[in-house]
Amino acid sequence: MSDNGSKQMLRVAVPNKGALAEKSAEMLAEAGYRGRHESRDLTVLDNANDVEFFFLRPKDIAIYVGSGELDLGITGLDLAWDSGAGVEELLALGFGASKFRYAGPAGRDWKIEDLQGMRLATAYPRLVVDDLSRRGIEADVIRLDGAVEISVQLGVADAIADVVGSGRTLRQHNLVAFGDVICESEAYLVKREGAVQTAPMAQLTARLKGVVLAQQYVMLDYDCPKSLLQQALKVTPGLESPTIAPLADENWNAVRAMVPRKEANQIMDELAALGAKAVLASDIRSCRL
Numbered sequence: 001m002s003d004n005g006s007k008q009m010l011r012v013a014v015p016n017k018g019a020l021a022e023k024s025a026e027m028l029a030e031a032g033y034r035g036r037h038e039s040r041d042l043t044v045l046d047n048a049n050d051v052e053f054f055f056l057r058p059k060d061i062a063i064y065v066g067s068g069e070l071d072l073g074i075t076g077l078d079l080a081w082d083s084g085a086g087v088e089e090l091l092a093l094g095f096g097a098s099k100f101r102y103a104g105p106a107g108r109d110w111k112i113e114d115l116q117g118m119r120l121a122t123a124y125p126r127l128v129v130d131d132l133s134r135r136g137i138e139a140d141v142i143r144l145d146g147a148v149e150i151s152v153q154l155g156v157a158d159a160i161a162d163v164v165g166s167g168r169t170l171r172q173h174n175l176v177a178f179g180d181v182i183c184e185s186e187a188y189l190v191k192r193e194g195a196v197q198t199a200p201m202a203q204l205t206a207r208l209k210g211v212v213l214a215q216q217y218v219m220l221d222y223d224c225p226k227s228l229l230q231q232a233l234k235v236t237p238g239l240e241s242p243t244i245a246p247l248a249d250e251n252w253n254a255v256r257a258m259v260p261r262k263e264a265n266q267i268m269d270e271l272a273a274l275g276a277k278a279v280l281a282s283d284i285r286s287c288r289l
């Protein structure tokens with residue numbers, strides 16, 4: 001941590017643009033931190049929380065955190081591995097999920113061994129060189145900065161290794177993915193490998209975890225006849241235990257429980273079929289569990 005005036009500020013790296021930038025900023029705002037006024041601002045001083053944010057190129061974040069210059073960073077696992085910087089994962093943030101894969105022109109039944117002697121374009125050379133050497137394949141790895149999918153049609157490469165999200169970019173350029181997935185990635189909060197987790201680091205991690213969990217759950221409220229309560233509680237066991245409150249009608253209870261967002265509609269159907277009334281789902285903004 002650096003000494004900014006008399007305060008010890010936690011120094012946090014955030015992607016300044018690209019696929020992870022918007023969600024990272026949204027999540028930090030939801031966790032109560034100050035955001036950028038202008039999309040070109042490189043730093044934000046959040047005095048209320050004793051945090052200084054540094055808005056950096058996604059590829060550089062693991063390097064700053066791994067070297068110990070910054071305490072925490074938000075980055076994709078693939079970028080962190082490719083950087084070779086020593087960082088460790090603190091928290092999966094629930095966005096930026098992708099697979100890193102080999103791809104080549106459609107119309108051929110590609111095998112990884114076909115890459116032997118070929119020109120292979122990528123923006124993640126370390127991931128690729130490591131994977132090829134594990135397999136004993138020698139290829140001419142061409143390092144590009146982005147838009148790697150175009151390199152084959154422009155004649156610079158025979159095949160590529162790149163990030164696949166929806167797969168749309170590969171299809172647009174008539175490429176097919178092949179071979180084992182080189183790595184699966186997602187956005188993570190990271191710290192330097194072996195760094196002691198300080199109280200300010202733990203606090204920021206807990207706040208972001210509150211937002212991640214809040215996005216994964218919804219709050220269900222419903223009215224339930226007392227005679228059906230035990231059955232209903234099996235459908236909504238809650239995280240610890242559901243809240244049960246009396247209603248003015250003594251034959252009924254009000255129940256409140258968190259349920260996984262993905263299962264919410266199915267659970268609401270089951271409760272309604274059971275005889276519950278006024279089944280309401282609401283968003284949770286943040287939580288500490």
Ligand SMILES: Nc1ncnc2c1ncn2[C@@H]1O[C@H](COP(=O)(O)OP(=O)(O)OP(=O)(O)O)[C@@H](O)[C@H]1O
Pocket residue numbers: 017018019020057058059075076077078079096097098145146163164165166185186
């Ligand atoms: N379409 C996508 N779907 C999901 N995750 C993605 C997608 N594209 C990139 N990512 C993830 O985002 C991170 C890379 O971000 P991005 O491509 O914006 O960085 P960059 O290529 O270093 O920056 P730039 O594109 O500005 O040069 C990686 O962790 C990658 O897995």
Ligand SMILES: O=P(O)(O)OC[C@H]1O[C@H](OP(=O)(O)OP(=O)(O)O)[C@H](O)[C@@H]1O
Pocket residue numbers: 018019145146147148149162163164165166167168169170
């Ligand atoms: O499978 P899809 O959903 O189509 O997404 C994959 C594309 O998204 C990323 O590109 P980005 O927008 O970061 O541009 P870049 O290639 O210049 O980095 C990635 O490098 C792929 O090109």
Ligand SMILES: [Mg+2]
Pocket residue numbers: 018146
């Ligand atoms: Mg990119």
